Amino acid sequence: MTELTNLWLTETIRLREEHAGALDDLEANRIARSEGGDLPTRIQRRALWLAERDGLSSALSHWLQGARLALIVLAALAVISGAGLAFAALSDGKMPVNVFWALGSLLGLNLILLLSWALGLMFAGEHGASLGRLWLWLSEKLARDAKAAQLPPALLLLLQRHKLNRWAIGLLVNGLWLLAMLSALVMLLTLMATRRYGFVWETTLLGADTFVALTQTLGALPALLGFNIPTVEMIRASGDAALNIESARQAWATWLVGVLVVYGVVPRLLLALFCLWRWKTGQAKLHLDLNLAGYAQLRERLMPSSERLGISDAAPERLHRVQSSTSDLQSEGALLVAIELDDQRPWPPQLPKNVSNAGILDSRESRHKLLEQLSRFPPARLAIACDPRRSPDRGSLALIAELARNASATRVWLLQAPPGEALDAERLGDWHVALQQLELPFADSAPLNWLENGHD
Known part of the structure; x- marks a missing residue:
């Protein structure tokens, strides 16, 4: 793309957010921050990522x-x-x-x-x-x-x-x-x-x-x-x-x-x-006008004095399809991570030697730290463990999608209920529908063989 088309798409995103409200831009902001540069460069990088996604x-x-x-x-x-x-x-x-x-x-x-x-x-x-x-x-x-x-x-x-x-x-x-x-x-x-x-x-x-x-x-x-x-x-x-x-x-x-x-x-x-x-x-002299309100509001998010994570806009009608942004040549190793597990469940399971444990993501800080790490060192295989007793809320699904985009291959592990407790069939069905929209493979058994060898 030329500089004109980059600025054009950036202006389009600004107008869209001005009239329809802020977009779901957590991953776009993180990518823009990780690539560095001055504020106009980060604003353009964020806008181009959102334009490609939408x-x-x-x-x-x-x-x-x-x-x-x-x-x-x-x-x-x-x-x-x-x-x-x-x-x-x-x-x-x-x-x-x-x-x-x-x-x-x-x-x-x-x-x-x-x-x-x-x-x-x-x-x-x-x-x-x-x-x-x-x-x-x-x-x-x-x-x-x-x-x-x-x-x-x-x-x-x-x-x-x-x-x-x-x-x-x-x-x-x-x-x-x-x-x-x-x-x-x-x-x-x-x-x-x-x-x-x-x-x-x-x-x-x-x-x-x-x-x-x-x-x-x-x-x-x-x-x-x-x-x-x-x-x-x-x-x-x-x-x-x-x-x-x-x-x-x-x-x-x-x-x-x-x-x-x-x-x-x-x-x-x-x-x-x-x-x-x-x-x-x-x-040749075209540039962003940083005095515009839509761009001025991005300064804290793209060049922050403190980081924020969260969801601010309304849920979309359909989840965005997950497409990995990494290749097999860029990635290596296998990683297991869990999302918001309670203290009653023992974690982690016994892992093969070549599989790393990323722990449990239960705070904004832990999520941000792992995403920054994955952006620099993407794994070849990533397994995401989720507790299907919880509803598949938008925040969890967005995090799963963002994690999956930073790995060459991803599988979701829907954990079994603890002994003496049954899973809600309707809620489990919601998980299946959501993950199918994301086009991510999922199972209720531990994908340890896949993590270790790359196949079942």
């Missing part, structure tokens, strides 16, 4: 795919529109072409919107946002991911905070208009190469001198690039009828192409390059 990372990939498809659709519309402008300007060649009507068809709308964009950029900085909104809307529709709906607002806020939205929109607008002008140019050259056109100018109010001056003024810059300008005699003669002289046809055609290039293609190209340069330089 499916926002995959939603971002889907959204980016939709954004590319939306851009292709808009680009295709721009190409078709540009070709349509050229065809409307020259028609089918059966009638003489009014050069200034043709020029208005090719450049009129483009120049009006170009001036409007420039004025909006100077005074408001938001002109062209309608096209940007259209692109965002198309991107979301083509992404086909419900979670992708959270991404565009976060991107807009991130860019607006650094005043980059105007350059992103400017690059989009000028890039699409550049495509339209290039398409019009190609179509114009194609029509002129395959059909014979005559050129005239017509007026009721203005004199011939006005058209001579206007033609020469518009052709001055193209002439510097080598485009021809009709002579004064050609211009005056074209006011009566289309000249059949081949040199006059070529002169008018070259003049029309030159004006389109200089006043249509070149300005959009230069503006697109300018917006791209401002976008690149501004993107």
